[in-house]
Amino acid sequence: MHVKIVEVGPRDGLQNEKEIVPTEVKIALIEKLAASGLTTIEATSFVNPRWIPQLADAEEVLARLPRGKDVTYTALVPNLRGLERAVSSGLQEIALFMSASQTHNQKNINKTIEETFPVLREVAQAAHSYGMRVRGYVSTVFGCPYEGDVPVDNSRRVTQALLEMGVHEISLGDTIGVATPKQVRHIFGELVKEASAERLAAHFHDTRGTGLANVVAALDVGIRIFDSSIGGLGGCPYAPGAAGNISTEDLVYLLHGMDIDTGVDLERLMEAGAYIQQQLGRELPSKVLKAHLAA
Ligand code: HMG
Ligand code: MG
Numbered sequence: 001m002h003v004k005i006v007e008v009g010p011r012d013g014l015q016n017e018k019e020i021v022p023t024e025v026k027i028a029l030i031e032k033l034a035a036s037g038l039t040t041i042e043a044t045s046f047v048n049p050r051w052i053p054q055l056a057d058a059e060e061v062l063a064r065l066p067r068g069k070d071v072t073y074t075a076l077v078p079n080l081r082g083l084e085r086a087v088s089s090g091l092q093e094i095a096l097f098m099s100a101s102q103t104h105n106q107k108n109i110n111k112t113i114e115e116t117f118p119v120l121r122e123v124a125q126a127a128h129s130y131g132m133r134v135r136g137y138v139s140t141v142f143g144c145p146y147e148g149d150v151p152v153d154n155s156r157r158v159t160q161a162l163l164e165m166g167v168h169e170i171s172l173g174d175t176i177g178v179a180t181p182k183q184v185r186h187i188f189g190e191l192v193k194e195a196s197a198e199r200l201a202a203h204f205h206d207t208r209g210t211g212l213a214n215v216v217a218a219l220d221v222g223i224r225i226f227d228s229s230i231g232g233l234g235g236c237p238y239a240p241g242a243a244g245n246i247s248t249e250d251l252v253y254l255l256h257g258m259d260i261d262t263g264v265d266l267e268r269l270m271e272a273g274a275y276i277q278q279q280l281g282r283e284l285p286s287k288v289l290k291a292h293l294a295a
Pocket of ligand 1: 051076097108173175
């Protein structure tokens with residue numbers, strides 16, 4: 001069995017760092033991630049730099065990254081302005097994002113859910129006309145920091161809308177890390193009725209320590225694409241209290257232990273984890289990295 005890992009650390013992780021990480025550190029990190037065998041890396045965001053100054057160097061990061069055929073770089077795009085920037089940077093894949101809950105959507109992208117649909121539709125149409133692949137994210141699927149429980153019908157509606165825009169893959173986000181395996185089985189079980197399991201990805205944050213248990217639950221219901229971040233970096237600046245994504249090292253260790261192939265060399269991956277931990281000057285949440293460095 002093979003699982004595709006989408007590495008989101010350089011985007012979901014670094015968007016949340018208090019100190020802005022130097023461009024050359026971002027580039028070195030992404031190069032190390034690619035060298036470990038990761039094939040899809042979300043490198044940055046083309047959002048308003050006033051909202052996310054941490055990723056204001058998106059153009060420079062992409063301009064200085066060596067491009068090969070073994071790795072696909074992608075980035076978040078919220079609107080046509082973001083798409084123009086992604087096109088100028090030579091990206092062949094982008095990711096649209098919105099939330100299943102109204103308040104998080106409003107705080108994160110300054111629009112209601114209804115106002116967001118036509119904006120993203122326009123972006124998807126234009127991106128497809130450039131021959132780009134378009135991924136879609138649905139945030140707050142498992143709970144919202146402002147509204148609490150989010151009805152699965154909200155996520156269904158957003159998923160359907162993104163599918164109509166022609167996205168090739170939809171990542172369901174546990175933005176604040178509240179999900180548990182029972183809920184994961186239930187929600188993915190409902191949403192595979194809209195998009196087939198092959199097109200759904202799981203994006204777990206590990207705020208409450210249920211991240212890897214949720215991965216196993218998602219595997220049980222046929223999910224084969226997982227988002228994770230090196231070292232377990234991350235959060236969402238518009239989701240108070242959100243911790244990092246599940247760590248890529250921990251995810252790879254778990255999957256390899258289950259005889260699931262990822263194409264990633266764990267030793268080389270840990271070089272990337274050790275590098276960014278050293279650069280940030282604090283211990284990152286990844287347990288596998290910690291055990292490796294202590295050994
Ligand atoms: P807005 O302020 O409503 O935008 O922001 P606007 O259209 O009114 O434009 C205002 C100004 O921003 C204009 O400049 C635009 O040109 C500029 P001015 O005329 O005032 O000089 N602008 C831009 N500049 C560069 N690139 C752009 C861009 N767009 C507008 N793309 C907007 C609306 C969506 C842009 C803003 O709210 C935004 O950037 N939000 C991004 C927030 C974000 O990045 N959040 C974190 C990522 S989501 C996440 O982490 C969740 C996820 O991981 C999944 C999960 O865990 O659930 C994906
Ligand atoms: Mg996230």
